[in-house]
Amino acid sequence: MSARPHTTGYRGDRLWLAAMVHRVSGVLLAAFLPLHFLVLGLAIRGEAELDGFLQWTKSPLVKFAEIGLVLLLAIHLLGGIRVLVIENMPWRDGQKRMATLAAVAAVGIAGVFLVALL
Amino acid sequence: MSSAAETMIDVRVWRGGEEGEYQSFSVPRRDSQTVLDVVTWIQRNADPTLAYRFACRVGVCGSCAMTVNGRPRWTCRTHVSKVVEDGRLEIGPLANLPVIRDLAADMSPFFDKWQKAEGTFVPSRTRHEPLETISPESAERQAADAAIECINCGVCYAACDTVRWSPEYFGPAALNRSWSLVNDVRDAGNLKRLAAAASNGGCHNCHSHQSCEQLCPKGLNPTASIAGLKRRTMQAYIRGEIS
Numbered sequence: 145m146s147a148r149p150h151t152t153g154y155r156g157d158r159l160w161l162a163a164m165v166h167r168v169s170g171v172l173l174a175a176f177l178p179l180h181f182l183v184l185g186l187a188i189r190g191e192a193e194l195d196g197f198l199q200w201t202k203s204p205l206v207k208f209a210e211i212g213l214v215l216l217l218a219i220h221l222l223g224g225i226r227v228l229v230i231e232n233m234p235w236r237d238g239q240k241r242m243a244t245l246a247a248v249a250a251v252g253i254a255g256v257f258l259v260a261l262l
Numbered sequence: 263m264s265s266a267a268e269t270m271i272d273v274r275v276w277r278g279g280e281e282g283e284y285q286s287f288s289v290p291r292r293d294s295q296t297v298l299d300v301v302t303w304i305q306r307n308a309d310p311t312l313a314y315r316f317a318c319r320v321g322v323c324g325s326c327a328m329t330v331n332g333r334p335r336w337t338c339r340t341h342v343s344k345v346v347e348d349g350r351l352e353i354g355p356l357a358n359l360p361v362i363r364d365l366a367a368d369m370s371p372f373f374d375k376w377q378k379a380e381g382t383f384v385p386s387r388t389r390h391e392p393l394e395t396i397s398p399e400s401a402e403r404q405a406a407d408a409a410i411e412c413i414n415c416g417v418c419y420a421a422c423d424t425v426r427w428s429p430e431y432f433g434p435a436a437l438n439r440s441w442s443l444v445n446d447v448r449d450a451g452n453l454k455r456l457a458a459a460a461s462n463g464g465c466h467n468c469h470s471h472q473s474c475e476q477l478c479p480k481g482l483n484p485t486a487s488i489a490g491l492k493r494r495t496m497q498a499y500i501r502g503e504i505s
């Protein structure tokens with residue numbers, strides 16, 4: 145005897161994944177915010193420290209992380225627009241395709257940034 | 263036909279209540295066999311104590327929904343061929359509802375929320391007045407019709423993560439019903455209904471995940487209905503009709 149297992153086979157379906165990717169990207173963006181404020185704080189405190197930081201941002205690793213941030217923003221922005229369209233415009237079928245399109249476009253945007261950076 | 267040559271399905275069926283275990287049965291595979299046929303075969307040939315619910319067997323009454331290989335399904339219209347995985351079926355009671363026994367879920371919370379969402383028709387005329395003429399082409403009637411074919415099977419309710427995560431939430435079926443009545447020009451209960459839709463358990467809980475729309479066996483779209491309620495409650499709020 146054991147407790148009834150939570151059967152959630154629909155998780156992993158494309159639209160469910162789209163919702164989860166949107167949620168995780170939102171949380172990760174929120175987690176990044178304090179870091180962003182910290183840097184703004186540096187800018188106020190003094191030039192030397194900010195310069196030091198800006199020097200650090202030129203390192204390849206940080207550049208690479210920046211692309212991740214761009215990707216997150218693009219994913220969350222396009223995913224968010226997708227939800228807002230669903231909720232505020234007349235219904236249109238083909239939502240699975242819309243979700244895929246948003247994901248591909250987000251990766252595309254991040255790709256353009258990557259190329260611009262290299 | 264010799265029984266040894268028969269193809270068998272390896273079926274695991276939930277036995278017990280909230281606490282219990284899956285019990286294995288070997289069920290002969292048949293042409294055009296539905297999941298409900300499988301459950302019925304077990305009850306008739308292997309274990310008469312198996313508890314489950316059905317009535318019409320043709321997709322009308324909405325009483326036969328169960329969890330089949332992880333997804334909620336109306337079992338009488340779900341062919342084994344569509345859901346079987348490697349010759350295996352796992353059948354359990356509907357999720358997000360209490361279990362009475364075995365495959366029979368307790369639908370009371372589902373119907374209680376239907377009431378809480380003011381999902382009942384409130385007539386605007388008495389029987390002594392003439393019938394109202396409704397044009398089937400009118401926008402309101404078409405919106406009401408789009409959501410009206412619900413058979414109360416609870417599939418969408420069992421597929422909704424928001425129901426799972428917030429027990430207060432009325433769920434897709436009750437709100438889909440609410441939207442149908444909101445668009446019914448003969449109905450006189452909209453202020454109360456919109457207030458219910460805007461309340462704690464109401465439409466603003468929904469994250470438009472669309473699992474309900476993906477799995478509704480009648481092809482209804484509770485996500486779109488709930489989106490309609492989100493807009494309509496917002497308008498009512500701005501106009502000061504609800505608080």
Ligand code: HEM
Nearest residue numbers: 166167170171173174177220221224225227228468469470
């Ligand atoms: C760029 C413009 C943005 C748009 C268009 C947007 C849009 C949205 C929408 C529509 C939702 C609701 C999703 C739902 O109902 O499940 C949402 C949720 C959320 N957003 Fe954004 N957002 C944006 C920027 C941000 C930023 C910068 C952050 C980080 C601080 C953020 C963090 C979140 C979080 C944590 C959630 C909750 C996720 C959930 O409940 O599933 N968003 N966003």
Ligand code: SF4
Nearest residue numbers: 422468470471472474
């Ligand atoms: S669209 Fe809304 S009601 Fe439907 S499954 Fe998602 S959260 Fe639940």
Ligand code: SF4
Nearest residue numbers: 412413415416418478
């Ligand atoms: S909306 Fe669809 S899935 Fe939900 S109870 Fe009605 S018929 Fe069943």
Ligand code: FES
Nearest residue numbers: 319323324326338
């Ligand atoms: S038994 Fe009536 S809908 Fe399945």
